[in-house]
Amino acid sequence: MNCQVAQEKITEGFAAGSAVLSQDVRTHQENCAKCRLFYKQETNLFALLDAGLQNLANQPVPTSLLPRLRAALEQTPLHHTFTLPAWSVVAVAATTVLVLSLSILWNRGQRAPLGHERAPVEAVVSKKTTPKSPHRSDARTTDSIRLATKTYTISPRAKMSEPVPEVIVAGAEREAYTRFVATHVGDRVRTPMTNVDSASAGEATLEIASLRIKTIEVQPLEGTEEEEP
Amino acid sequence: MQELVLNPPGTTLERDAARQAETSIRDEFEARLAECGPLAFRVANGVLRNAADAEDVAQEALLRAYRRFRELRDPARFKSWIVRIAFRLALDRWRSRKRRDTRETAWSSPGNAPATPSVHEMAEANEFQVRLARALDELPEKLRLVVILSAMQGYTLEEVSGLLEIPVGTVKSRLFLARKRLAEKLR
Numbered sequence: 187m188n189c190q191v192a193q194e195k196i197t198e199g200f201a202a203g204s205a206v207l208s209q210d211v212r213t214h215q216e217n218c219a220k221c222r223l224f225y226k227q228e229t230n231l232f233a234l235l236d237a238g239l240q241n242l243a244n245q246p247v248p249t250s251l252l253p254r255l256r257a258a259l260e261q262t263p264l265h266h267t268f269t270l271p272a273w274s275v276v277a278v279a280a281t282t283v284l285v286l287s288l289s290i291l292w293n294r295g296q297r298a299p300l301g302h303e304r305a306p307v308e309a310v311v312s313k314k315t316t317p318k319s320p321h322r323s324d325a326r327t328t329d330s331i332r333l334a335t336k337t338y339t340i341s342p343r344a345k346m347s348e349p350v351p352e353v354i355v356a357g358a359e360r361e362a363y364t365r366f367v368a369t370h371v372g373d374r375v376r377t378p379m380t381n382v383d384s385a386s387a388g389e390a391t392l393e394i395a396s397l398r399i400k401t402i403e404v405q406p407l408e409g410t411e412e413e414e415p
Numbered sequence: 416m417q418e419l420v421l422n423p424p425g426t427t428l429e430r431d432a433a434r435q436a437e438t439s440i441r442d443e444f445e446a447r448l449a450e451c452g453p454l455a456f457r458v459a460n461g462v463l464r465n466a467a468d469a470e471d472v473a474q475e476a477l478l479r480a481y482r483r484f485r486e487l488r489d490p491a492r493f494k495s496w497i498v499r500i501a502f503r504l505a506l507d508r509w510r511s512r513k514r515r516d517t518r519e520t521a522w523s524s525p526g527n528a529p530a531t532p533s534v535h536e537m538a539e540a541n542e543f544q545v546r547l548a549r550a551l552d553e554l555p556e557k558l559r560l561v562v563i564l565s566a567m568q569g570y571t572l573e574e575v576s577g578l579l580e581i582p583v584g585t586v587k588s589r590l591f592l593a594r595k596r597l598a599e600k601l602r
Contacts, residue, residue: 197598198591198595200594200598201591201592201594201595201598202587202594203594228598231598231601231602232594232598234543234601235547235594235598235601236566238543238544238547239563239566240568241544242460242464242547242548242551242563243563243566243568244457244566244567244568245457245469247452247453247456248456248466248470250470251452251453251456251470252448252452254470254474255473255477258478259441259444259445259448259477259478262481262482263437
C-alpha cells in the first residue's frame with residue numbers, strides 16, 4: 187500500500203465518523219512517519235470540524251422566540267378560505283387555450299363547404315369586374331342578366347336545408363325583377379341572351395318573355411383601359 | 416303557538432362552531448410550538464448564521480405552517496414539514512443576502528464600503544469558524560441540511576432520516592460526502 191491510498195483511507199474513515207483504521211492502513215502507518223503525521227492532522231481537523239458544526243447548529247435559542255411566535259399566532263386569523271394550488275391555475279389556462287383553439291378549428295372546418303358553394307357566384311362577379319372576353323360589353327350584359335336570372339330561378343326553389351348562394355344584386359335591378367315577376371308570373375323566361383352573338387352585340391335585342399330590351403349601351407368604367415379585340 | 420325562527424347562513428351558531436374549531440386548531444398548534452419553534456430557529460440559523468434573521472425565518476415558517484395546518488393529513492409529519500419550510504425560507508433569505516452583498520460589493524465605491532474589521536475584531540473572530548461557515552455555504556443544499564440536522568444535539572441519524580423522510584443509508588452517505596468535502600476545504 188502506498189501513502190496516497192493509505193491517506194485516502196484515513197480521511198474516509200474519519201469522514202464516515204469512525205477513527206478505527208483497517209489492518210493494512212495500520213501496518214502501513216507503523217512503517218511510515220509521514221502517514222502517522224497525516225493521521226494526527228486528520229484527527230485534529232475532524233475534531234475541529236465536529237466542534238465547529240456543533241457550535242453552528244446548537245446556537246442558543248433566543249428567549250424572545252416563543253413569546254414572539256405566540257403573539258404572531260394570535261394576530262393571524264385562521265380563515266376557512268379555499269385556496270387553489272398554483273398548478274390548477276396553469277391547468278385551467280391550458281384547458282382554456284385548448285378549448286378555444288379546438289373551437290376555432292371546428293368553425294373553420296364548417297365554413298369550408300360554404301366557401302365552396304359560393305365560388306361560382308363569386309366567379310360570375312369577378313367576371314363582371316375583370317372581363318377577359320374581347321367583347322366586354324356583351325359579357326357584362328349577359329353576366330348581369332345571368333345574375334338576375336339566377337336570383338329568380340334559385341330563390342323560390344331553394345330548400346331550407348340547401349345553402350342559398352349569395353348574389354350581389356343592385357337595388358334597381360331587384361325592383362325591376364319584382365315588377366317583372368309580378369306581371370309575368372308563369373311566363374317562360376327565355377334566356378337566349380346568354381348566347382348572344384358577339385357580332386351583333388352592338389345593337390342586340392334581348393328578349394325576356396315579353397320584356398324587350400333595345401339598344402344596350404355599355405360603357406367602360408372610368409379609369410379602365412379598353413382591351414384590344 | 417310555536418315560533419318559527421329561520422337562521423340565515425353564517426349565524427351565531429355557525430360562527431361559534433367555526434370559532435371553536437379555530438381554537439382547537441390553535442391549541443393543537445401551540446402544543447407543538449415549544450418543540451418546533453427552536454427546531455425551525457436552529458435550522459434557519461444553521462443556514463444564515465444570524466440569530467435575528469433566523470428568528471424572523473422561524474416565525475415566518477411557523478406562521479405558514481399554521482395557516483395550512485388544516486391541510487396536514489398526517490400529524491406525525493409536522494416536524495419534517497416545519498424543517499423543510501424553515502430550510503427553504505432560510506435558503507431564500509441567504510441567497511438574497513448573498514446577491515445583495517455581491518451587488519453592493521460590485522457597485523459601491525471604496526469610500527462607501529463598510530469599514531474593514533479591526534485587528535482586535537479579527538483576533539476575536541474564530542478563524543476556523545469563519546472558514547467552516549464558508550465551506551458550509553459551498554455545500555449542496557441536500558448535504559448542507561443533513562450536516563446541520565446531524566450536528567444538532569439530540570438528533571440521531573434515524574431521527575434525521577425521519578425528519579427528511581429519506582432512508583438512514585442516504586443520510587449516512589450524504590453525511591460522509593459532506594464531511595469529506597468540508598475536510599478538503601478546511602485542510
